Amino acid sequence: MTFQSPWWLVALLAVVALVALYVVLQLRRAKYAARFTNVALLGSLVPRRAGWRRHVAFGLVAAGLAVLVTSLAVPSTEVRVPRERATVVMTVDVSLSMRATDIEPDRFQAMQVAAKQFVDVLPARINLGLVSFAGTATTLVTPTTDRDQVRTAIDNLQLAEATAIGEAVFTSLTTVTNFQSTLQTGGEEVPPARVVLLSDGYNTVGRETTQAVEAAVAAQVPVSTIAFGTDYGVLDLNGERFPVPVDRSTLEDIADETGGSYSEAASAAELEQVYEDLGSQIGYTTEAQDISPWFVRGGLLFAFLGIVASLLWTNRLL
DSSP: OEESSGGGGGGHHHHHHHHHHHHHHHHHHHHHHHTOOOHHHHHHHSOOOOTHHHHHHHHHHHHHHHHHHHHHTOEEEEEEEEOSOOEEEEEEEOBGGGGOOSSSSOHHHHHHHHHHHHHHHSOTTSEEEEEEESSSEEEEEEEESOHHHHHHHHHTOOOBSSOOHHHHHHHHHHHHHHHHHHHHHTTOOOOOEEEEEEESSOOOSSSOHHHHHHHHHHHTOOEEEEEESOTTOEEEETTEEEEOOOOHHHHHHHHHHHTOOEEEESSHHHHHHHHHHHHHHHHEEEEEEEOHHHHHHHHHHHHHHHHHHHHHHHSSOO
């Protein structure tokens, strides 16, 4: 919990001073009563009080005052709020290495399941596009709020040879730029954009990833990357086995240099969690929500209970 106007908390000193004054008065009353040696006479002079109950009544009122003063400091709590507008391009590796079975049932099928869960995590108003890449990169779905279109495209993904990570970033940036141009033409405000790129291998063809990083930085589009797979993945092609490890360092560099986030997933469950985390990070923002009305209600309730207790137990207000 935070306070938007914390200086009001200084006023709590007044409540503390009031409590201190109450304690002093109670001590003085006890000292005054001790001066009388005739207990019978004391009983006739000093009216019978409610004992500990009057302290409870005062305590409730004091607590109510403290809570009301705290409300003036505008206490706030962080809440997660869906973003109204954003453009996200999900870019997935469909190279043949995704056929490796080091992740059950294999990398490709696990990726498809997790990718569709990512689609479901994003708030409905965020525009989502899909790019696939192997030896070349292709925009399968331009950014849209039609989630069914994206899910269908994920189901229809096909594997191909080679891995062009650099080309994938360039194609994703072009997809973002074209969509933003369409919005500008229609007089709409251009929302922030981000690319989420998943790959399981090394860049083997096309432009270098360093060139792609420069283009992403120039376009001010962060690229979040996911290194998917294990170091023990093997691809079986016509009876010949090829190791297909993950190039973590390249993917981490892309994320770091473009302002995105880097994640690793070595199982289907981990990939699903990474996508969920990215969906929350991209699709939602945290905002301070004023909860001072709750403090006002609580303060009034404490004060009311204190006054009622005082009237019931002492037949007077405090």
